[in-house]
Amino acid sequence: MITTARLEIRRFRPEDAEAFSAYRSVPEVAQYQSWEAPFSLDQARTTVAEFASGDPLQAGWFQYAIDLDGRLIGDIGLNTFDNLMQADLGYTLAPAYQGKGFATEAVSGLLEHLFTERDLHRVSAECDARNTASARLLERLGFQQEGFRPQNTWFKNEWTDDLLFGLLQSAWRSARTAR
Template sequence: MITTDRLELRPFRPEDAEAFSAYRSVPEVARFQSWTAPFGLDEARTTVARFAAGDPLQPGWFQYAIALDGLLIGDIGLNTFDNLMQADIGYTLAPEYQGKGYATEAVGGLLDHLFTERELHRVSAEVDARNVASARLLERLGFQQEGFRPQNTWFKDEWTDDLLYGLLRSNFSSNRGLTRRGQ
């Protein structure tokens, strides 16, 4: 578990399924994501069970639950490469918790963990160019835009532009007001 001043990043639990289904069913939340809304409760239960069985220290995808006072408010996907020195991230937050700094705090807390404790070399993210809020979040945390791929992805029946971001451990500053309280 990773903790910040206000949040916990932890494995998913069965009781998270209802909140998970609720925020992933919001069309605005699903707009730039791989799923479509609505995201049914049965599908959420199956997905949450699969997420709960993952191991964040192994190569491949692991999904962290973002919890505020024990309640699920979002999630962060971490795709650790086979070399265990690089990773991709993606994140989702329930709409009622957006714009309050929670996503920045959660992603910052994960980056602090990845760079200082797991000593990863690099973390990358790919963003739909229309998702301005997500791009700004990455830039606030020190990510550099490394690429722009026009009309690169056929996504939800249209071509979309991709922004590529990266952050090296050597460029990461954990002193960004993202105080962690243990693991």
Template sequence: MFVTTERLTLRRFRPEDAAAFSAYRSVPEVARYQSWDAPFSLEKATAAARRFGEGDPLAAGWFQYAIDLDGELIGDIGLNLHENLMQAEIGFTLAPAYQGKGYATEAVRGLLNHLFVERNLHRVSAECDARNLASAALLRRLGFRDEGLRLSNTWFKGEWTDDLFFGLLRSDWT
């Protein structure tokens, strides 16, 4: 059910992840394009880690995978499984100290392989703020197609933002 790559493990969140989770979610540059605001308190992180740890990755709705490097939490990937259990949306976050080293690409590639090969999903989608160049580049690197740009589409953190939409089909993955 969980994923292992060359360097990483995608696993359930554990209570001991709360401090690292709070730390990277509290970095303003990390929170900039995400749904939370920095700082992200230890109290919030503890509650979220507990809630995430109890989730079911096979059920419709959001499940949060912890990205683990040698026993240390370095990021997370959210998976929103559609009610039909054949398609999903993903989102990802990585601690700044681990960015630019291929970890996010490796983690997302591992999850996509799991979703398409082992769970036989038909489609995975993602969206991001058009200014989030690193996330858009990662998605394109993994074969996601640009499916659209919506100008001034989302009122987010006090401003209108442009949204990029991406999609990847199982037939394009395998």
């Protein structure tokens, strides 16, 4: 669906289930995410099938697969609002591929698509304040921190602080032109 220098951002396929189960079963990957590790192969098959049947152009959640040379290395979730002009996003990357620019490249490629092809006005993201790697990625891509909500979310048996980020199409275009 979307191609970057090294990656393909595409629809999920049934053969992704094993890799999906593997990286979602890593406790450090699941730490700031909505699921618990381990993530069984049966769960993965069901989830991948649900993801594959989604429509990225409709309101609601759509999960993109991040593909490197035919291998699933992560995913990006996009929740498009009913107005089809704004969305929230989140991302997950297998540990072996973290710290190598793949998440930045994948999210950047999706933003390019969202702002140029789909003409979205705004993309937002939220992360646990302890997830500094995620916050740095968003800032690298031009997102502005718009809020801090202390002890806002009861998550995995504890209150967590949330960081809120946003990126307007106009700011993204200005930054892109400046580069």
